[in-house]
Amino acid sequence: MKVKYSIFVSLIFILFCGSNGVFAQEEEKEVLPLESKYKDPTTKVWFNTYGNIRIGKRFFWDAQTHFRFQETEATPYIGQVAQIYNRHAIGYIYSKKTNFSLGGVVRINFNTDENSTDRNVVPEWRIWHQYQFAMPLYSAMIYHRIRIEHRWTQSFAENSNYIFRNRWRYMFRAKIPLNSHKLKAKTLYVSPEAELIMQSGKQVVASPMEDLRLTTTLGYIATPRLTFAAGMMYSMGQDLSNGGIYKQGWTMRFHMYFSPDFRKVKNKLPEIHFND
Amino acid sequence: MFQFDKNFLLFIVGMMIALQLPFQASAQQNQRYTGHLTVGPYAGRADYQYIISDQDTIYDGAFQLQRSSLEALLDKEDSSFLFQGGFVKGIPDGDWKFQFGEFKSDSQTKVIDFEYRVRITGVQEQGNGSLKNGKPHGLWNYTVNQIKDSEIEKTLFKSEVTFENGVPQRNFQMENQKVILVGRFLRNGLAHDEWSSYDVEAIENTESWFFEEGLLRKIQVIENGKILDIPVFATSSDDYEVINLDENYIQIVRTALSNSKTSFQLKDGLPDLLLENEGFYKKIDSILNRLGTADFKSQFKVQVPYFALDSLETKAINLIVEDYKNAFSNAKSLLQNSQLNILKRSDADALFYYNSLERLSESFLEPLEPFVSLSESRLLQYINRSEYINQLWFNEKPSKEIIVPLDSTGRNRSFVLPNAQEFDFDGNTLASMQERVRYAKQSVLFIQGALSQQLTSAERAQALVTLEEQLIRQNETLVQKIKSVQDSLSIPFQNGLSKIQKLADISLSTYASTKNADEKLTYGKQLTSCFEDLLKLVDATANIPEQQEEISQLYQDAIWNPFMATVMDEEVKKRITTAYHKILIPYFIQELNGNLTCDNATKLLAQMNNTYNQLKALREADTKKLERKLRKEENPLEIMKLFQEQLTDKGK
Numbered sequence: 057m058k059v060k061y062s063i064f065v066s067l068i069f070i071l072f073c074g075s076n077g078v079f080a081q082e083e084e085k086e087v088l089p090l091e092s093k094y095k096d097p098t099t100k101v102w103f104n105t106y107g108n109i110r111i112g113k114r115f116f117w118d119a120q121t122h123f124r125f126q127e128t129e130a131t132p133y134i135g136q137v138a139q140i141y142n143r144h145a146i147g148y149i150y151s152k153k154t155n156f157s158l159g160g161v162v163r164i165n166f167n168t169d170e171n172s173t174d175r176n177v178v179p180e181w182r183i184w185h186q187y188q189f190a191m192p193l194y195s196a197m198i199y200h201r202i203r204i205e206h207r208w209t210q211s212f213a214e215n216s217n218y219i220f221r222n223r224w225r226y227m228f229r230a231k232i233p234l235n236s237h238k239l240k241a242k243t244l245y246v247s248p249e250a251e252l253i254m255q256s257g258k259q260v261v262a263s264p265m266e267d268l269r270l271t272t273t274l275g276y277i278a279t280p281r282l283t284f285a286a287g288m289m290y291s292m293g294q295d296l297s298n299g300g301i302y303k304q305g306w307t308m309r310f311h312m313y314f315s316p317d318f319r320k321v322k323n324k325l326p327e328i329h330f331n332d
Numbered sequence: 333m334f335q336f337d338k339n340f341l342l343f344i345v346g347m348m349i350a351l352q353l354p355f356q357a358s359a360q361q362n363q364r365y366t367g368h369l370t371v372g373p374y375a376g377r378a379d380y381q382y383i384i385s386d387q388d389t390i391y392d393g394a395f396q397l398q399r400s401s402l403e404a405l406l407d408k409e410d411s412s413f414l415f416q417g418g419f420v421k422g423i424p425d426g427d428w429k430f431q432f433g434e435f436k437s438d439s440q441t442k443v444i445d446f447e448y449r450v451r452i453t454g455v456q457e458q459g460n461g462s463l464k465n466g467k468p469h470g471l472w473n474y475t476v477n478q479i480k481d482s483e484i485e486k487t488l489f490k491s492e493v494t495f496e497n498g499v500p501q502r503n504f505q506m507e508n509q510k511v512i513l514v515g516r517f518l519r520n521g522l523a524h525d526e527w528s529s530y531d532v533e534a535i536e537n538t539e540s541w542f543f544e545e546g547l548l549r550k551i552q553v554i555e556n557g558k559i560l561d562i563p564v565f566a567t568s569s570d571d572y573e574v575i576n577l578d579e580n581y582i583q584i585v586r587t588a589l590s591n592s593k594t595s596f597q598l599k600d601g602l603p604d605l606l607l608e609n610e611g612f613y614k615k616i617d618s619i620l621n622r623l624g625t626a627d628f629k630s631q632f633k634v635q636v637p638y639f640a641l642d643s644l645e646t647k648a649i650n651l652i653v654e655d656y657k658n659a660f661s662n663a664k665s666l667l668q669n670s671q672l673n674i675l676k677r678s679d680a681d682a683l684f685y686y687n688s689l690e691r692l693s694e695s696f697l698e699p700l701e702p703f704v705s706l707s708e709s710r711l712l713q714y715i716n717r718s719e720y721i722n723q724l725w726f727n728e729k730p731s732k733e734i735i736v737p738l739d740s741t742g743r744n745r746s747f748v749l750p751n752a753q754e755f756d757f758d759g760n761t762l763a764s765m766q767e768r769v770r771y772a773k774q775s776v777l778f779i780q781g782a783l784s785q786q787l788t789s790a791e792r793a794q795a796l797v798t799l800e801e802q803l804i805r806q807n808e809t810l811v812q813k814i815k816s817v818q819d820s821l822s823i824p825f826q827n828g829l830s831k832i833q834k835l836a837d838i839s840l841s842t843y844a845s846t847k848n849a850d851e852k853l854t855y856g857k858q859l860t861s862c863f864e865d866l867l868k869l870v871d872a873t874a875n876i877p878e879q880q881e882e883i884s885q886l887y888q889d890a891i892w893n894p895f896m897a898t899v900m901d902e903e904v905k906k907r908i909t910t911a912y913h914k915i916l917i918p919y920f921i922q923e924l925n926g927n928l929t930c931d932n933a934t935k936l937l938a939q940m941n942n943t944y945n946q947l948k949a950l951r952e953a954d955t956k957k958l959e960r961k962l963r964k965e966e967n968p969l970e971i972m973k974l975f976q977e978q979l980t981d982k983g984k
Contacts, residue, residue: 108894116894153897190897197896231896239896241903280893280900313895 088300097304118145174212196232221257262299283313391419466626467498522546546635569637577632659773688747696772806863817874828924862930919968
């Protein structure tokens with residue numbers, strides 16, 4: 057356990073030092089406003105599926121597909137498709153409470169700006185790795201997730217170049233069972249979560265804080281292999297081009313979590329009993 | 333623990349062969365053995381010489397087998413023995429000594445010179461003499477002494493007989509605590525002349541047997557100065573046979589005496605002494621015969637008249653014995669029948685028949701007993717049968733009419749077999765004897781028939797009482813049981829249990845209202861087994877909630893949920909558990925609350941128990957096919973069939 061936590065602490069440390077470095081190199085490009093400006097929040101709807109498919113004793117295939125909608129003038133509330141998001145990784149189960157993943161993301165970004173004459177669809181590429189730690193706390197579970205992404209994006213403008221950025225993400229989440237003494241099948245749970253997404257890269261001058269997401273989700277564990285959840289997220293973060301301007305958003309999120317195990321092994325559990 | 337390597341084993345085998353060689357080489361030379369040996373009931377230390385012939389060990393030369401234990405003697409008591417003598421090629425020969433001792437000690441030891449000495453108290457038997465070709469030859473002594481503090485206190489038995497090649501010769505004498513007997517034999521072993529016996533207590537009283545070449549002519553008894561001559565085989569007979577002087581001979585003599593209309597009865601003293609001696613000789617004979625070939629019998633010979641049995645007589649005798657045994661065993665079982673013994677107190681008829689049976693046994697069967705016993709010992713050919721039959725019913729000739737006193741007022745009632753005139757009791761012949769026995773047999777059968785009705789109804793009444801007690805006990809247990817489990821159960825189960833109680837109540841009232849005793853008995857017996865089932869059904873029903881919980885727990889698989897990082901229980905084989913929880917259990921409850929009878933209670937009980945056991949068994953079985961079949965199945969009976977098939981298929 058000690059090793060686990062020291063890894064965790066050093067990662068946090070790297071994260072913050074890195075951010076400090078970013079701030080130190082800050083160089084003004086755009087004229088910063090005298091006071092920070094907050095844009096009007098946009099509303100978005102995300103439909104996310106999370107698959108976690110066991111492919112071996114200690115490995116799983118992490119397969120996530122998200123559909124993200126964003127409101128426009130013409131399509132309020134639900135909005136129109138903004139991003140289709142395919143995130144895949146091979147996960148390694150270190151223990152029941154600790155796992156790591158490494159994989160890639162291809163995200164299809166749709167231009168939601170109704171006035172734009174640019175391209176409608178552009179791809180975005182990422183390499184990501186993630187370190188997740190879980191801790192039981194009374195009847196609840198709390199989770200720490202560090203996710204590091206290496207991201208190549210381009211704007212909708214014709215012939216625009218890819219820009220490279222790193223994203224540094226830390227998420228704290230709890231899952232608190234509501235109608236049971238622990239997380240098990242047929243349990244309703246509430247999950248408060250906070251994620252801070254920092255970014256760095258040549259293009260990132262005065263806007264290291266890409267996003268701060270505060271979410272509350274209500275979930276239901278239908279079976280040990282299938283969970284549904286829905287929640288509301290408030291997010292805010294600096295505009296890449298001007299650090300003085302903050303974007304805001306309200307997002308309704310709907311999740312489906314599934315974790316099939318097609319392996320023909322008699323006892324699927326003991327394989328992951330290692331150090332607990 | 334010990335591990336021999338190959339070389340060592342080869343060495344051992346080699347050694348064994350090597351050791352065997354001298355034995356083979358000197359096969360005809362005497363070998364000596366010292367060590368343990370068991371001969372019949374005697375186990376002890378042996379020291380003997382032998383030869384090997386055709387791989388058999390044959391005693392040849394000196395022989396000794398003995399046992400004595402100082403430890404046992406000091407502790408409690410010791411049985412010792414010593415057999416000492418010799419063999420010539422497996423046949424006992426030369427001087428022999430046999431000792432048997434039963435000793436106790438006072439546990440006081442003394443050292444005298446260079447020996448420890450212990451005083452012993454007990455009995456020592458010793459027989460010694462010479463053998464030739466396995467047969468006694470020369471003088472044989474057999475003495476039984478009572479020892480007290482290592483000294484002879486008194487002689488309990490003593491015999492001295494001279495043999496020649498196994499045949500007793502010349503004079504002999506023997507004595508025990510009661511009688512002293514002297515007599516002599518001819519060279520062929522036949523008893524001859526006067527055999528005189530003296531009463532040890534009163535030496536002037538004698539009993540002498542006068543033999544003439546083995547034939548006992550008369551017995552002369554002198555008692556208190558009075559001389560009494562009793563002829564035995566005095567009259568000459570057509571035919572004689574030489575037999576051994578043994579128990580059978582004594583029996584023949586007794587019968588001959590009873591025929592001769594004297595009041596004299598043979599006393600036990602002399603015969604007992606002869607038989608005692610015979611017993612000691614047999615003991616030695618059995619030892620010698622276990623060791624080799626020997627014929628060690630006293631071989632005292634006598635002659636008796638012989639009356640050959642022709643085939644008609646043999647047939648008649650066999651019939652008599654057969655009928656006697658039949659009548660005797662039937663009469664005995666009736667007289668000992670406990671029901672009859674109770675019934676005769678209250679029922680005049682029963683008492684009459686009981687008493688008739690007693691009289692019948694006394695006057696017809698008891699007098700025949702010695703005849704049957706002679707026949708069994710095959711001695712009838714040595715008995716003058718016409719004389720014998722004559723005196724069998726010496727006291728009272730049996731009558732066809734058996735008069736039984738009814739009460740103390742002197743009133744009588746008589747028993748006569750309805751077809752009595754068919755029997756001819758006239759004369760004292762085997763034929764009339766046969767008729768009498770036949771009459772007795774048929775009378776017993778008649779009485780048995782007359783009593784059977786009364787006996788069965790009495791037995792039935794007793795059976796009903798026992799049955800009712802059992803039913804009441806069972807019902808009480810049922811009520812208690814239901815009471816004790818009912819509160820912890822849900823309403824449908826409670827109703828089911830009430831139904832069980834109701835069935836028990838209804839059955840009991842049906843039983844009570846049944847008038848016919850036979851039907852009542854049959855129904856009552858069915859009820860006891862039904863009540864047993866109902867009791868089990870209550871248990872089975874009360875156990876269902878617990879079993880359901882157990883099954884639910886059993887059909888869980890722990891799996892790891894990656895999103896929650898938590899181990900969760902997952903229900904497996906849901907179609908099976910659903911069929912159990914949602915179809916079978918409700919079906920059982922419905923059956924309980926439906927038309928419950930004794931017949932279907934058994935069936936339902938079996939279904940409940942089977943289903944529970946099947947569910948436990950199916951957890952580990954490969955049930956993919958079964959689960960597919962269960963998808964659409966809603967009929968509980970079909971489901972149970974499918975479960976059964978799955979488990980028996982697997983068994984194949």
